[in-house]
Amino acid sequence: MGLGYQSVDRWAYDYDLWFADEGRLAFRGPGTDLRQSNLLTFIGAAQTFGRFVDRPFPEMFRPFSKLPVANLGVSGAGPERYLNDPFLRDVLSRSRYVFIQAMSGRSVSAGVFKVGGNNGVSIFQEGARKGEQHLAQDAYRILRVEYGEDQYREQIRLVQEAWVERYVDLVETAGGRACLIWISERAIDSDLVVDRSPVGVFPHFVDAGCVAEVQRRCNIPVVECVLPVMKADPIVNRYTGELEAAFTPERFPNRPDDTRALNTYYATRKLHDLVFSRLMRFVWQNADLAAEFLV
């Protein structure tokens, strides 16, 4: 957890990894004492972790917060990453407020797939590929090609149902003291487009219906942060100022050479800035939250 990013990115970024639960769980620093009961906790995937940015949005929030801030973002995470871990469930239940990023539907166990690892891996539960483990993107491509379009579409429906249930569970674990943060290049009410990619655009498979259902059942606010055109950020060596080809040919042989020093996928600095500003506006507009959270 986290060590993978630290290993690949270390010449450009120091994620200052810290650990909890006897060295088992790794998070992006600065560290926070998770025994506290008044935490403002951020959970989500690589966007919350903040790959390829110096200051992810939870860290931008920290100087303005009266309460301790915990960035518990984990690469590739889905809701099960937090729900299936008693330590993390306990942290969520004791937190003063939880900012929950809308995570990928491909990181949810449902239908044909059970997720593994940090929820970035899909394991076939039935059919010709039963027992096989693949990266989620590959798994869905195989499903579509080999199991057929009908089963692929049914899988999407099952995933959406499961995603809603997991998110309701997350919010209930947090005692209802939560909001949903949508971070994406597409708007919540945009159509799911799965023509070019079997999983579409992040958060994969999650659409307006899913979000609306969570809102209906949990009555939580949604903070929408959309950057439709997210230009790639260069990856720069923090010691020399030169471009840093973090995605080396040895470790990433299939990556196009002209993208080896570019962040073409993860939330860019501009998107983090947007999320931070939307979060601050959300808190300020809620007088009770502002009084309690902000310095």
Place this chain on the structure above:
Amino acid sequence: MDTGASLITLLGMPRSGTTLVYSMISSHSQVGGISEPFQSRREQSYNVTDAAQLCEDFKVAPARRQQLLLKETTTRPTNISLSFDVMSDARTSRIFTGSIILLRNPIECYASQVEASRKFWKLKKMTEISEETFTVFARSSLMGFRIIGEQVRAHAFRFLSYTAHCEAVANSTARCMALFPLRLEPEQLSDFSNNAPSVGDPKLRDKGARIMLTDRSAEVEDIRAKFESLPCAGFYKAMTELEVAVGNQVPDADAFDELVRITQHNWRF
């Protein structure tokens, strides 16, 4: 291109727990440890800064030369300078470099140093609690940490509180390992579980001594009160407060700024 190799230095005052932390980190199956190369061979004026040569001279197993941990203390400022020279040389070979800066209550370190000198060291240099030894210890510490403040930002770095480390050994050691980055191995903790006495300083081991988490708070307070009017007392106070702040998880960048403020202050001792 990242070679995948790392060279991490562990730096601190003498008697600040550097041997304990060094032992825990270097017991990882992939880490090769080099302990006090410049202090231990000071009489030969040993000043090798090439990592490969250091590995040869200190017999680091070939399988462990990709991930190196080098420990030194502020006993002599030269130890610290040479450690940074090793890191700078390594950087030219695209070896990733970083430092773990270990802090402990400096008066505890001083008291422990006097005790160790009295009981164990061959060269009896600092065997009495006195104004002179109190000031000498502060001076060498200041010079060593000043070099750290001037050079560490060219590398990755972590501040570590000895007290906090002992209270949460697994999490703290895992954080150190993440600098390489390597996963914590269970065996690294087997001799160092909380509430268990830790395996002692190799220099003490043959004398049957073990490092225990001794409560020196009364002794520390006595020494502090006795020497509070000395010019170096402010330095001890500042470093004490810095260690407490680090133990309370102040960000490393803030701890660095404070270290520079302390070490660049116009002390007169």
